[in-house]
Amino acid sequence: MRVMKWSMIALAVSAGTSQFAMASSQEESKGFIEDQSLTAKTRLEYMNRDQRNGGGNIALPGGGFKNGYREDTGISELLIYKSGFTQGTIGVGVDAFAGGTARLDGGEGRQGNNLFASDDDGKPEHTQSKAGAAVKFRLSDTVLKYGTQQTESPVFATDDSRLLPEFATGTLITSKEIKGLELTAGHFTAMSGQQNMGHDSINGAHTKGLTSADIAGATYQFTDNFVAGVAASDVDDYFKKQYVNLNYTLPINDSQALNFDFNGYKSKSQGQELAGDVDNRIWSLAAAYSLGAHKFTLAHQRSSGDTGYVYGVDGGGTIFLANSIQYSDFNFADERSWQARYDLNMKTYGVPGLSFMTRYVKGDNISTDTGEGKEHEWDIETKYVLQSGPAKDLSFRVRQAFYRASSNVTGDVNDFRIIVEYPLSIL
Known part of the structure; x- marks a missing residue:
């Protein structure tokens, strides 16, 4: 599931912002060096998952599991360099990254949280690293980027819920030539996973990994309060997807507003059907x-159709749905789920940077071979971000999920995480 979903309204706002200026982005370029940036993000993550029943880490020869408790602690450093664009009609630039992780705690008997890959002996790696780069070209307000990069399309989104994010390799074109309209198109041939550092290491249940993926999308900001978007993907030998989003905000006064967010996917397997015979339609509607x-x-x-919603080989963040939360996505075949959520921003009460969230999601009507399945999850989360001083932007985040399901769905899980993150702007 996606820890932080990039809503279509956020994408549309970014699409429209530069369009209010008379000059294009390339005309305002200051130069390759003048517009460059270098950031360093340090992340410390502790994670444990207690498989309450029906699950575990290491299978025993006679059946069952040796241990159902997973616990890992690690630290990562991610350097991201972004050059500016050279001046002229067509600007040229480079984006690059280098990242590494170190295991602080967690052994063979407690692995399984996808923080670290396993070595040849089945033990979690002590250190891991990855690096990559992309060349970029800009004409007016259209950018073409080729190489290794993070993506945010609802049909092809790299995940960043562990120590280092996923990175996709391919070509992405983003155009913002028309005020309020963002167009995207891309072709990708490899995906580096969060746990496995290799250039083409996304697999999980999809042992062959990414073959190739073609994506396209459009987002348009009709008014200040209404945004709509569509997207489609063709993942060779896996599936095809179509996506739609409608997001409307109704301001009431300076302190009150209503927001309605609709997201929907249609998926169908193709070719070798490496993800199985996929046939799914799923949608969510949230009112805040x-x-x-x-x-x-x-x-x-x-959710409806012959199967549940399938994703992962097209990026671990490719599930822009309201009920995709900390542990479960509530995306099984024929599943219906309901969510109630409460958020509190403590800035109003004199503690800027402190926030709190709790939510409860209940799902039923899940189609299984042994009858109807059910699941529910309760999440509690708090986060604090330092607002000033030498450690400005240092954040502390605590997440707890209690997940329970009927035996014909999956096992019960308690999921607890502590995430400390410090982004530092060097250039």
């Missing part, structure tokens, strides 16, 4: 009421 420091959200999500 903001009142000063408080936000109350209700959401409904519904």
Whole structure:
């Protein structure tokens, strides 16, 4: 599931912002060096998953599992360099990254949280690293980038929920020539996973990995309050997907607003059907009421078709749905799920940077070979970001999920995480 979803309204706002200026982005370029940036992001993550029943880490020869408790601690450093564009009609630039991780705690008997890959002896690696780069070209307000990069398309999104993010290799074109409109198109041939550092190491249940993926999308900001987007993908020998998003905000006054967010996918397997015979339609509708420091959200999500919604080989973040939360995505075949959520921003009460969230999601009507399945999850989360001083932007985040499901769905899990992150701007 996706820890932080990039909403279509956020994408559309970024698409429209530069369009209010008379000059194009390339005309305003200051130069390759003048517009460059270098950031270093340090992340410390502790994670444990207690498989309450029906699951474990190491299978025993006679059946069952040796251990159902997974616990890891690690630290990562990710350097990201972004050059500016050279001046002229067509600007040229380079983006590059280098990242490494170190295991601080967690052994063979407790692995399984996807923080580290395993060595030839089945033990988690002590250190891992990855690096990559992409060349970019800009004409007016259209950018072509070729190489290794992170992606945010709802049909092809790299995940960043562990120590280092996924990175995709390919070509992406992003155009913002028309005010309020963002167009994207891309072709990708490899995906580096979060756990496995290799150039083409995304697999999980998809042992062959990414073959190739073609994507396209459009987002348009019709008014200040209404945004719509569509996208489609063709992942060779896996599946084809279509996606739609509608996002509308109704301001009530300076401290109150209503937001409605609809997301929907249609998926169908193709070719060798490496992800199985996929046939799914899934949608979610969320309504959020903001009142000063408080936000109350209700959401409904519904899946139909012969299978559940499948993703992963096209990026671990490719699930822009309301009920994709900390542990479960509530995306099984025929599943119906409901969510109630509460957010609190403590800035109003004199503690800027401190926030709190809790939510409960319940799903039922899951189609299984042994009858209807059910699941539910309760999440609690708090985060604090330092607002000033030498450690400005240092954040502390605590996440707890309690997941329970009927035996014909999966096992019960308690998922606990502590994430400390420090982004530092060097250039």
